[in-house]
Amino acid sequence: MTATRIGVRGADPYEVVVGAGVLGELPGLLGDRVRTVAVIGNAALPEITRPLCTVLEQAGYTVHPLPVPEGEAAKEVGVLAGLWSEFARLGVTRSDAVVGVGGGATTDLAGFAAASWLRGVRSVLVPTTLLGMVDAAVGGKTGINVPEGKNLVGAFHPPAGVLCDLSTLISMPHQDYISGLAEVIKAGFIADPAILDLVEDDPEGAAAPSGPHTRELVERAVRVKADVVSADLRESGLREILNYGHTLAHAIEKAEDYRFRHGHAVAIGMVYAAELGRLTGRLSADVVERHRSVLRSVGLPTSYPADAWPALRDAMRVDKKARGATLRFVVLDGLAEPGRLEGPDEELLAAAYREVAQ
The missing domain is CATH 3.40.50.1970 (Rossmann fold)
Structure with a gap:
């Protein structure tokens, strides 16, 4: 081939x-x-x-x-x-x-x-x-x-x-491969829903490096990123959409002293961002639930301990998307319709976290 x-x-x-x-x-x-x-x-x-x-x-x-x-x-x-x-x-x-x-x-x-x-x-x-x-x-x-x-x-x-x-x-540890799928699925939510269809139609095949969809999933995800960075190399605007789910994800990684798999953290972070979108009236509950179902179907986590919120909120203060003291999140206004949420109030942030807490 x-x-x-x-x-x-x-x-x-x-x-x-x-x-x-x-x-x-x-x-x-x-x-x-x-x-x-x-x-x-x-x-x-x-x-x-x-x-x-x-x-x-x-x-x-x-x-x-x-x-x-x-x-x-x-x-x-x-x-x-x-x-x-x-x-x-x-x-x-x-x-x-x-x-x-x-x-x-x-x-x-x-x-x-x-x-x-x-x-x-x-x-x-x-x-x-x-x-x-x-x-x-x-x-x-x-x-x-x-x-x-x-x-x-x-x-x-x-x-x-x-x-x-x-x-x-082929020789990758299974959980490491699954971790990478989070970034593939992210590309589906922000730009190419065909990725989500492929995963949902055959979760077992999507979760295997020798599966029938591996090449198409990789190529589709690479094209999404290539299109975005071609238009915005230095993250001055459009490229921020690639950080969907990453604000909370990076906080989780820091709290775990970087021993937590990146993709697993991104999976939780995407559910959190989806809940932010729902609570602000920008995203339907159906799309939020689709986040949970597609991520769970390949074995990715969608929740994190409830008592971790204070440490995570503190870690989010040092985020590359922040502008001064203002936090910025990538959220969805609909499937494959990324937008931004700037300066959300503390109760909204906490309320969204309660939806992913376990």
Whole structure:
């Protein structure tokens, strides 16, 4: 089966290549001007990193594997500083490139390392998780975490290309794959309801990386993100809709010291945002219930402990969508009709949380 190429437009256009067994596309994304490639890879995935390095070496590149910790542990200042030191030791120049291989945390880190080294070097991202393919690796947002919050330090740095090899999904732990489905379902609620239909018609198939709908779900979700970021790279307006469910989600992740799966937090956050929409008269109860039913059908959570609200509300004060002291939420005015809610009062925020509390 041939690869699908989805274009991301803008000042620095690039392609997202989707298919099974498509590692051979990587040299074409790097280009023939690059000589040295620093491969930043999840240390727990040598079975993926090794063949990728072999492909690059056979194409004539000088390859330097740089393993990093798994998951959010990669997105720490100390890890980033270590990469900078390695770049200096290896003599990485502006004509060289960085390849990030792994989940969303790894590609976030690799992208920011590329953005910050010599004020920006070429990068290609090879996400190996569903979450990475449909969210983190597409759109040029890079970042690391600090104790005060997630992704508060970062840069916009569009990659030279993104390579989504669907065969890497087969070995994913089940709950990690399910976590990625939250971002796919989010794309359905904000822009492409056909995604919701696919999941609802066959939840079991949607929840399996080898299922009959995997490629279509990935391609549809990538197209949604590509269309949005093509129109708004720097999150000045439209791009905010991609943060549907993320205000509460990021608060949950911080409260859990980033040990809670991102997609699971987003699932809860989407139900919370849907309840905000319902309580303000913008969204019907039927669409709110559809949030719960479609998320539950694939095994995603839709509630969180009631006594967590004070800590979550405090964590939401540090949110990238906030303007000064004013909180901003992405809400829906209807299916695939995203809007914004600015400065909701405290009782509304608490009332919406009571609807997701367990």
